[in-house]
Amino acid sequence: MSGRRILTITRRVMKQVLRDHRTVALLIVAPILVLSLGALLFRTDPVAIPLGIVNEDQGMSLPVVGSIDLGQRILDELIESDRLEVIELVLGEVDERLLDGSAQGVLILPEDFTADFLQDQQAELDLRLEGSNPTRSMTITAQVTQAAMESLASLAGTGFGMPGASQADDGEGSLPLSVEVTYFFGGEEFDTMDYVAPVYIAVLAMFLVFLLACVAFLRERSQGTMERLAATPANRAEIVLGYMLGLGLFALIQVSVILFYTVWVLKIHYLGSLALLFLIITLLAFVGVNMGILASAFARNEFQVVQFVPILIIPQILLGGSFWAVSEMPQYLQPFAYAMPIYYANTALRDVMLKGWGLAEIWPNIAVLLGIIGVLYMLSALMMQREVA
Amino acid sequence: MTDFVMETRELRKHFRLIRAVDGINFSVQAGEIYGLIGPNGSGKTTLIRLIIGLLRPTSGSIQLLGETMPNKAVLSQVGYMTQASALYEELTVRENIAFFADMCGRRDATWMEEVIALVDLQDRVRSPVRTLSGGLRQRTSLACALAHRPRVLLLDEPTVGVDPQLRSTFWSYFRELAGRGVTLLVSSHVMDEAERCDRLGFMRKGKFLAEGTVEEIRSVRGTSTLEEAFLQLAAMETEGGAH
C-alpha cells in the first residue's frame, strides 16, 4: 500500500469531478430540489376536499329535552372541519356530482335518521365515495366518522344516545355508529394496489425508456457516429424519427410486459378496455423516448444522463398527480402538474382503470399526450441542428 | 469554375479566438487526389468538415459537386472517413458497412464484397467492431466511406494506425479510384503520402503556406525533397516572415 499513490488517485478523482461543474452543482441542487418538493407536498395544508351532504333528517321532538336534530349536528361538525368543504345537496344531484368530481363523497342522512337512532341506539351512516383515490377516500371516511362520533357524544349530555363515552373503548360491536361506504367508481374489491397500479404503470413505462433513449442517443454522439450520420443525406428529422421508432419498438415490448404482468399475473382489477390502456401506456412510452432524445442533447456523458433522474423524473412523479392528487396540492404548485406529461397519462389511466371510462371521455388526455410527443420531437430535431451545421 | 468538383472561396471558420480555417481558396478537379498536409491543429479536419457541410463557415463559400454547401442531397455521392473511427461498436463489420451504404441509398452486394476485399477484412466481417484492433477499425471505417460508391471521397488521415503493407495497398487503391474519375481529398502528416498526391495544400494555422503539385512546391522552394520544402516554409512562418 502506498499512501502517496492512493492520494494521487484521490486528487485526480476530485479534479475530474470538479471539472464537471454541472455534476458539482447537481450534487447540491438535486437533493434540495427533491427535498423541497417533498416538504411542499407533505407540509402544506392541502386544499379542502369537497364533500356533499344530503340532509333530510327531520329530527325529533321529545318531551323534557325538546327537539333533537342529529343530522344538523353532524352537518355542523363537518362544516367545522378544515379538511373538508361541505356542500349541501339534494338527493337527485348525488350521482352527477360524484361523476364530475365536484363532490368527492356524499353523506346521506335520511328523514328518520334521528328517530332511528333514538330507537335503536345505533346509527348507520350512508357514505358514498367517488372512490378513484384511496387516500382521499380514507380522509373523508375518517372525517365523517369523527364528526358523527362527536355529535353522538354531545347527545350524551342530554341523557340520550351515548350510554357513556367509556363504552366506546369496548370494541367495535358496542360502537353506536357504523359507516356503510359505497364506492361510485372502483369498489370494495379494489385494494390499494389496484389504486396505485395506474401510477406504477405510468412511471415504469416512461422512466425506463427515457433512460434507454437518452443513453443510446448520447452514445451516438460520443462514439462519433453522429458526425458520420450527419455526413449522410439523412436530415435531423429523419434521424430522430428513426430513433423514435427503433426505441419505440422496445417501448412497445415493455408496455406489453407491464400490462401482461399487472393484469394477468398480479391480477389487478381494472374496469375499462385493455386496448385503451395499451394506447395510453404506449403514448407515454413515446413521450419517454422523445424526452430521452431531447435530454441527451444536454448531457455530455452517461453520468449526466443519470442526473436527469432527480431533475426530470422525480418531479414528474411528485407533481404529476401520481400520489398526491393535483387538486389537493398547494395552489401554486398546480400549474407545474399540468406541465408534466405523466399527469395526463395518470389521469387517463385512472379514468379507464378505476372509472371504466372510454375513449369518448378520455380523449382530451390522449390528445395532449400526442401533442407533447409532437413538440418533443420537433425540439429534439431542432436541438440536433444546433450541434452539427 | 463549374468543372471543379470541389472549390472554396475565402473560406473562414473561427471558433471564438481560434482561426481554425483562415481564408482558404482551393479547387479540386474530377479524378484528382488532393493532399491536405499540415501539423496538428493546422485546420485540416475543420476544412474537411466545412466542405462536407458539418460546419457552417464563418465566411466564404464552398461548392461541392456543383452545389453550395451545406447541402444534404449531394452527400449521397460523398464518402467521408472521420479521423477517429466512428463505428457502431455492437454491430459487426459487415453490418456497419451495410448501414452506411443504406443511409446513402445504395447497397450493392458485389460492390460490398469488393470493398471488404480491398480492406482485407473477409475473415472478420462477422466480428463485432468492439472486438477489433485499432488498425482493423481504421480499415472498417474506410470500407464504410466507400460503401455507397461515392464520386467524392473525403478522407481524414485514413492511414493512421494502418500497417505499411496495407497503407501501400490503400494508396494504390486511391489511385485506381481516381483513375475511374473519383475525386479524393486526403489529409495526412506523412511526407511519403504527400508525394503520392496530384496536388497538395500545405496548411498551417488555418492558412495554405504553399499550394500546387509536388514539383511546383519543390521547385519554388528550391529544395530536393518535399520535406525540406515544408520545413523551410514552416520556419519562415515561425520567424514571422511574409511569404
Ligand SMILES: Nc1ncnc2c1ncn2[C@@H]1O[C@H](COP(=O)(O)OP(=O)(O)OP(=O)(O)O)[C@@H](O)[C@H]1O
Ligand atoms: N469544435 C471546435 N471548437 C473549438 N475549437 C475547435 C473546434 N474544432 C477545432 N478547433 C480548433 O481548431 C484548430 C484546428 O483544428 P483541426 O481539428 O482542424 O486540426 P487538424 O489539422 O485536423 O489537426 P490534427 O492533425 O491534430 O488532426 C485547433 O486549434 C482546434 O483546437
Ligand SMILES: [Mg+2]
Ligand atoms: Mg484532424
